[in-house]
Amino acid sequence: MYPMPVEQWKSPVTRRLYKLSLPIALVIWLLPMIAVLVTSVRSTEELAEGNYWGWPKHFALIDNYREALTTSPMLHYFFNSVLITVPSVIGSIALASMAGFALATYRFRGNTALFATFVAGNFVPVQVLMIPVRDLSLQLGLFNTLSALILFHVSFQTGFCALFLRNFIKQLPFELIEAARIEGAGEWTVFVRIILPLIRPALAALTILVFTFVWNDYFWALCLTQGDDAAPLTVGVAALKGEWTTAWNLVSAGSILAALPSVAMFFAMQKHFVAGLTFGASKG
Template sequence: MYPMPVAKWKPASRGLYKASLPIALVLWLLPLFAVMVTSVRSSNELMEGNYWGWPHQFALFENYRTVLVDSPMLHYFVNSCLITIPSVVGAMALASMAGFALATYPFKANAALLGTFVAGNFVPIQVLMIPVRQLTLSLGLFNTVEGLILFHVAFQTGFCTLFLRNFIKELPFELIEAARIEGANEWQLFYRIILPLIAPALAALAILVFTFVWNDYFWALCLTQGDDAAPITVGVAALKGQWTTAWNLVSAGSLLAALPSVAMFFAMQKHFIAGLTFGATKG
């Protein structure tokens, strides 16, 4: 069976694997550790060229106070919440209904519509930059929170629909037939039977979509100008300054921007794992 358990590998391969794990872990954590150390480094040390050495003077409270109080970071944070939460809810609602329809209704255009959702996931977003920006200008949605919400919902719904359609397809169709025989209409079938059964998948997908939208920088940069509707990813880039870059403030802002995604993952970790492993085993 593939993959073969590590315990059954040849001794040389097993030893190389065990030796490479801590090296890979250090390489993966080193940039994060560097950002954390830089976020508590004083501006004087940065001006002196101490970028990689251990800080001689810690400026934890000064750096984070400057980011939170003396910069519009809280305004960017609120904008990110106003953009991300409706985008996640809208994408989940549309994708769950579309996935239910594609999984249970054998209409003629079913395969073609599913293929459209699949193909849309392979289109590079850079190709869509100019037409999407022009569309926001034509609709009066440029530099607005509503415009970012609309396009995030549009871009995330395709992936979510594909994910939920395959998830619903694995459910026993006898449940749906039994509910229809008992007199349940399609809305009752969807809300009272399908949604409770796909709750783990919705939780896992919500975490992924939240992370995608919250960490988005490309569309936030293309569809906003100034501070009015800019999310926190653009706000972190704005901390660089015009003539010099205060890397300690940029690092502190980056860590603050990453906290909501990390907190949400750990808060819903059990549901996330359950959603990804649902159906992996039987019996």
Template sequence: MYPIPVQKWKPVSRRLYKLSLPVALLIWLLPMIAVLVTSVRSSEELSLGNYWGWPQHIALVANYREALTASPMLHYFMNSVLITVPAVLGAIALAAMAGFALAIYRFPGNTGLFATFVAGNFVPIQILMIPVRDLSLSLGLFNTVGALILFHLSFQTGFCTLFLRNFIKQLPFELIEAARIEGAGEWTVFVRIVLPLIRPALAALTILVFTFVWNDYFWALCLTQGDDAAPITVGVAALKGQWTTAWNLVSAGSILAALPSVAMFFAMQKHFVAGLTFGATKG
């Protein structure tokens, strides 16, 4: 019923497994390696058709400098920061409070409300494109940073609530009862008892939501026009020319756009792994 540990496999199977791991890892990393190598390839090599060979001339500084100066990349980067940070913090804060209420309190409609949060995660976001765009136009929020913040805040809160409600549900209810007996109010219980205990889950969820919002391209394309409120994902696409595309600049811009997500993951890797395994065992 359960997989047999690798240590108990037959020697031949275990050896094949160990040999296949580097091959699978290389195949998985090939696209990223290709983008990284292309980002330091000169335009002359690309025009000559040297797409897959090792670069004869490393144009690291020139390509990344041009990617930053050929388009308002820093402006796009600041837009992404202005969109992502409020959306992530707001979604985590609202979801923590909603998850606490759904997990701790018993009230009519609790199950139905939780089912609504669950069902909302199964709605394909593409079918919301026209109504959300029309709503942003009617509210005067089209092509603004606020429109993207509000959309990501509302869309990510449902997923975050589902995630955090299940974590809070696994906490010993006796801790909350003991705090209430000692005279702690509900806000004190939430801030002093629940939040410290679900810190690994909050860290893991912060990384996930940050990655979702930062890498979003679909809604940035639907709700913005021009450079005023466009995030960095749209800015990377703007590096493509009308007649020809400097793929080395596009690759360099893609690397720059991916750096914040990668840096945040490595900065919070310990909490992320702890959050994923939190509540996996009892006893």
């Protein structure tokens, strides 16, 4: 049922080939990111000379990143991304935790159909929703506003989070909830005092996932915004492109700056993320 550990493989040649192939595959996978990182410290003169893949002769780390921050309103884009991401994460996690609790603990008519709706919603391609969502934002007067992006992300991420949390809560012993109800605890007390502490690893894992999805979103930010007023950081990086030529070192520096918050959050909450993914994986 489970893959055999590498140490238990019978053929020593196969084990050696496997261990040798891992660093090669890792380098190939990291090659685009390494290229972007090296380009972000390359000087404009070297790019003009055609030195795209060679090792930089002169490092322009401070100049490139300072110019990326000053030649375009990157701080404004960063602030917009924060205003979009934080409410979206809080709203989707809060709604999904309550929906997951209801779907996992209450038996009512339509429970299975409602849960199937959450599951089916995760299989809808986002490109199909582009025109209806854009038209709806125009009709409601929300186009090119932060509220449009927040509402869309909350509605779109809540389905996935509710599916995730419903399965986690379903694994909890129902006797804990019954015991709390017998002691006179209300449903809100059961949810806040018992369920939420027990699913804390799952909440941490979902927080990282939703934060990464929303922060790195480019498609919906491009569809629902126009100009710099409500544009997040992912769209703002495109503003670093020139009208006739593109300074790829500045674009690479802006891309690195845009990726830093999600990477930093993942490493800061790595233990909680792994615990949330392995929660309930073993008995006992």
